Ligand SMILES: Nc1c(NC[C@H](O)[C@H](O)[C@H](O)CO)[nH]c(=O)[nH]c1=O
C-alpha cells in the first residue's frame with residue numbers, strides 16, 4: 001500500500017471476529033510514552049468495540065520495546081488461558097545502531113515466543129525514522145497501529161480456535 005494511502009485503522013474491507021470469548025493481554029513499552037499510550041488506547045478501544053470484556057483484558061507495562069519479548073513469554077507462562085498477546089512499542093531512530101538492534105531483537109523475539117507457546121503474539125511496534133512518523137501512526141493521519149494490532153489479535157485468536 002502506498003504510504004499516502006495507508007490507514008492502519010480502516011477495516012471496512014474485512015470481517016472482524018467477535019471477541020467476547022477471548023482473553024487477551026497487552027504489553028506496552030514505556031519508552032516514547034506519549035506515542036505508546038495512544039497505541040494502547042487504540043488497542044483497548046478496538047478490543048472493547050469487538051466484544052472483549054474488560055475483565056478479559058490483562059495489561060502490563062515494560063520499560064522499553066526490548067523487554068516486550070520477555071513480557072510476552074512471562075504472560076503466556078503464567079496465564080495459560082490467554083488467547084493472544086499484543087506487544088506495543090515505539091522505537092525511533094537515534095544517532096547510533098541501537099535502533100537496529102532493538103527492532104531486530106523484538107521482532108525476532110516475539111516471533112520465537114509465539115511459536116514456543118503456540119499462541120498469537122502480535123507485533124504492534126512502531127519502528128520509525130522520526131517522531132512525526134510515529135505520531136502519524138498512533139492516531140494521526142495514518143491511523144493507529146494499536147487498532148491494527150488489536151484486530152490482528154482477534155483474527156489470529158479466531159484462527160487458532162477454528163483451524
Ligand atoms: N530507544 C528506545 C528504546 N530503548 C530502550 C530499550 O528498549 C531497552 O529498554 C533498553 O535497551 C534496556 O534493555 N526503547 C523503545 O521502546 N524505544 C526507543 O526509541
Ligand SMILES: CC(=O)[C@@H](O)COP(=O)(O)O
Nearest residue numbers: 092093094095096098099
Ligand atoms: C532506538 C534508541 O535506542 C535510540 O533512541 C537511542 O538513541 P541513540 O542511538 O542516539 O543512542
